[in-house]
Amino acid sequence: MKPASLSARVTLLLAIVCLLVLGGGAKLMDWRIDHELATRFHSNLLDQARALGTVLAQEQATPAGHIVTGPVGDDTWYELRCDGAAPQRSNPPPPAVPDGWPADVDAKPRYARLGHHQHHLDTVRLSFARPGSPAPATCRLLFVQDRHSLDELMLAFDWILALGPLLAAAIALIAVPLVVRRGLRPMSALVNHMGGIGPNAPGQRLAPIGLKELDPLVARFNDVLARMDDGLARERQFASGLAHETRTRLAELRALAEVEVRYPSGRSLPDLLTEIGSIGAELEATVTALLLLTRLQSGLEQPQWQLLPLGPWLERQLQRQQATVAARGIALASEGRPPAELHTDPALLEVIVGNLLGNACAYAPAGDTVRLRLDERGLAVDNAAPGLAEADLASFGQRFWRKQLPHAGHAGLGLALTAAAAQVLGMALDFRLDPQQRLHVTLDWHAAVTRETTTP
Numbered sequence: 001m002k003p004a005s006l007s008a009r010v011t012l013l014l015a016i017v018c019l020l021v022l023g024g025g026a027k028l029m030d031w032r033i034d035h036e037l038a039t040r041f042h043s044n045l046l047d048q049a050r051a052l053g054t055v056l057a058q059e060q061a062t063p064a065g066h067i068v069t070g071p072v073g074d075d076t077w078y079e080l081r082c083d084g085a086a087p088q089r090s091n092p093p094p095p096a097v098p099d100g101w102p103a104d105v106d107a108k109p110r111y112a113r114l115g116h117h118q119h120h121l122d123t124v125r126l127s128f129a130r131p132g133s134p135a136p137a138t139c140r141l142l143f144v145q146d147r148h149s150l151d152e153l154m155l156a157f158d159w160i161l162a163l164g165p166l167l168a169a170a171i172a173l174i175a176v177p178l179v180v181r182r183g184l185r186p187m188s189a190l191v192n193h194m195g196g197i198g199p200n201a202p203g204q205r206l207a208p209i210g211l212k213e214l215d216p217l218v219a220r221f222n223d224v225l226a227r228m229d230d231g232l233a234r235e236r237q238f239a240s241g242l243a244h245e246t247r248t249r250l251a252e253l254r255a256l257a258e259v260e261v262r263y264p265s266g267r268s269l270p271d272l273l274t275e276i277g278s279i280g281a282e283l284e285a286t287v288t289a290l291l292l293l294t295r296l297q298s299g300l301e302q303p304q305w306q307l308l309p310l311g312p313w314l315e316r317q318l319q320r321q322q323a324t325v326a327a328r329g330i331a332l333a334s335e336g337r338p339p340a341e342l343h344t345d346p347a348l349l350e351v352i353v354g355n356l357l358g359n360a361c362a363y364a365p366a367g368d369t370v371r372l373r374l375d376e377r378g379l380a381v382d383n384a385a386p387g388l389a390e391a392d393l394a395s396f397g398q399r400f401w402r403k404q405l406p407h408a409g410h411a412g413l414g415l416a417l418t419a420a421a422a423q424v425l426g427m428a429l430d431f432r433l434d435p436q437q438r439l440h441v442t443l444d445w446h447a448a449v450t451r452e453t454t455t456p
Helices: 006-060 148-183 185-194 215-262 269-298 310-320 322-328 346-363 390-395 414-425 446-454
Strands: 076-082 110-116 119-129 138-146 306-309 331-336 341-344 369-374 378-384 428-433 438-444
Touching (some): 006 076, 006 138, 119 148, 148 185, 185 215, 269 414, 310 331, 310 346, 322 331, 341 346, 346 438, 414 428
Parallel strands (some): 331 369
Antiparallel strands (some): 076 138, 110 119, 119 138, 369 378, 428 438
């Protein structure tokens, strides 16, 4: 199916608007013109009737009793009835009379419209006192006039007012497509430029056109392109990191097997199996971390909320780092007092705290002290980080990102898991590098506690 044309749509809408607006205006003007013409026609009709009635009544009341026919024409008729006198009519008499004549006539003029064969008649009837009569007498006059000339004038105005909107709509149908196509040239150029932008040409952006309607669209499209480039860069980095981690572990297993087959080291089978198991455990840890990260970021992993006694739980987290602390010659100090209980998911909180403590102990230089500070709002971990730069903080949380050479069991997924778990639990996570080159990581669980306690 052929797609609809924007110029055709604008043309159709503009033609409809022309018909509605101009047609409505023409209808209003036609009503006003017809009303004004009819009012003036009735006023002229009444003036003629009164003049004719006065003349006829005076002549009828003369002492000689001489009665004349009165002024008549091809399109004017009358009938006069005065008390005590014979009716007086035009020659020829009126072709039609309204219902009720002459019974329901008084001093107030009464108008009526009559149809008689090919004639369209307007009538006025009124009563008045006959002047010059010795005895009071009332005269009733019916004045009839053909309104053919008035109808022709109204019809001419109707045609003029009807053709105006139709002519405007016709002009719109012819001229608007040309004008719209010319006005849409910047959009056509924008579409052509968009055609050359894609994943294979990252970094390209649209230049502003200078039009108020299109520049916001260009800005939004450039934002989408920037997010697309960032997403593609992250996905490429993720794919490269995953391939590297998997290939490294598999290469270690293959090299170990080939070396033992060709050049037996003489190690015992339990030693070989232990090393193979260690490599497999690292690969399994990477896959498990990726699966958990995927579930967290996709919303499949829902928190299991419960009250967690923080004191004993934090003590266990610190005990798990003692082997790393002793092996690397660093110190681990804890200060402050956490809340007695925290409404959270223990498993996800363990992912967060375990990774923060594990990274601090794994990457702190020898002789440093890793400090854990606790209070009612959250916890903070700081350690010396001489190799970090301020720009590196923006990469924290990216999958497989590592500043230093990887340590055993670290695949660059810890901070990504930490950020994803903190987001699921509604906790704020912040990284800061101070002038003394110490990395400060703050976990604010107060916002999560407030949200859970206020949720109905």
